[in-house]
Each structure stands twice: as C-alpha cells, then as structure tokens.
Amino acid sequence: MGYEFTVMSADIDERAVRREKPEELVKALAEAKADAIQLNLCDRDSRDLPTLLITSDQVKVSKGVIRERPRSTEEAREFIKGYSGDVAFAVNYVLVTNLSTGDTKGGWDIPEIYFHHIPDEFIDKVVKEGGMTCVAGGLRLIHPSALPFIKELVGTMDSVRGLPRNLTEKLIRESLQETAEM
DSSP, X not given: XXXXXXXXXXXXXXXXXXXXXXXXXXXXXXXXXXXXXXXXHTTSOGGGOOSEEEEEXXXXXXXXXXXXXXXXXXXXXXXXXXXXXXXXXXXXXXXXXXXXXXXXXXXXXOOEEEEOOOOXXXXXXXXXXXXXXXXXXXXXXXXXXXXXXEEEEESOHHHHHTOOHHHHHHHHHHHHXXXXXX
C-alpha cells in the first residue's frame, strides 16, 4: 500500500470474545486487539510510536454458522465439506486508531465466495497437510490448489486474505485527513 508498517501481535485469547453475529464478533475482536496493542505501546519509547494503529479480524460464515480457525482436523474437514457446492462469506472488520487523537475509524468488507464441488480426496489431502487449514474458515482460499474450487468471488482476493485493501486505505486516508485538519 506504500506505507511503512510495524507488525505486532495483540496476543489476546480470541475465543474469550464471543458475539452471536459475525459482524459484531469481528468488530469486537479488532477492538480487543487495538486495546491490547495500545497497552503494549505505553511501555515503548514515544519516538517509536506509530501514528496509526490498524487492527482487523475475519471469520468465514457458511450456512449461517460462524467459522473461525478450526480447533481440530475433524472440524477443518467439516468446514471444507460445508463449502462444497455452496457459498461462504468472509466477514472482515478493519479498525484504524489514530494514536495521536484517540479517534477511530472502522468498517466491514464482506466478499462472497461461491464454490464448485470440492472432492473428498482434496479435503483429505489439505486436512492431512495442515498448512492450508490454520486460518479462519479452515481453508486458505488464496492457495493455488484451492483456486480451482472457487466458482466465483464477489469481492476482492485481498479481502478474502483478511485485510481488504480498499477499505483499509479509505480508513487510513480518513484518519490522516482528520489529523491534518487539526
């Protein structure tokens, strides 16, 4: 995006934050991450402080059920089977916090992913390997071996990855504009 970022982990227990609606859950998680990181920033030299803090979260939704990172291989298998021949939604929330003013800007981006039939052989292979199932929804959709099973994507691939570029840039611009107007 043309910005210099410092990546930090919020180190929160995401399973301790619960909401019934996926939009509310990802917003609450992004806010909890922002709160945790801001606490860690208080211990740092102020010259190292970034101007903006960007946090986000994503869940997949399939058949009306929230799909976070699977807890087991069985759950990963169940998630992927549920996508076969169906549609899923990647519910993203991005929160930009201006650390100078404390103001926040946030928003959702929700692409739709329509799937072809996903054969059991593919499901067994990716679940066994594990590297493609350690993400929200249990399937790394941007992996080349998963792409043939995506019939249609209504949205952008960066949003499926978990950080919607257009939304993030919009929120950054709005946050920086408010700082410039002060």
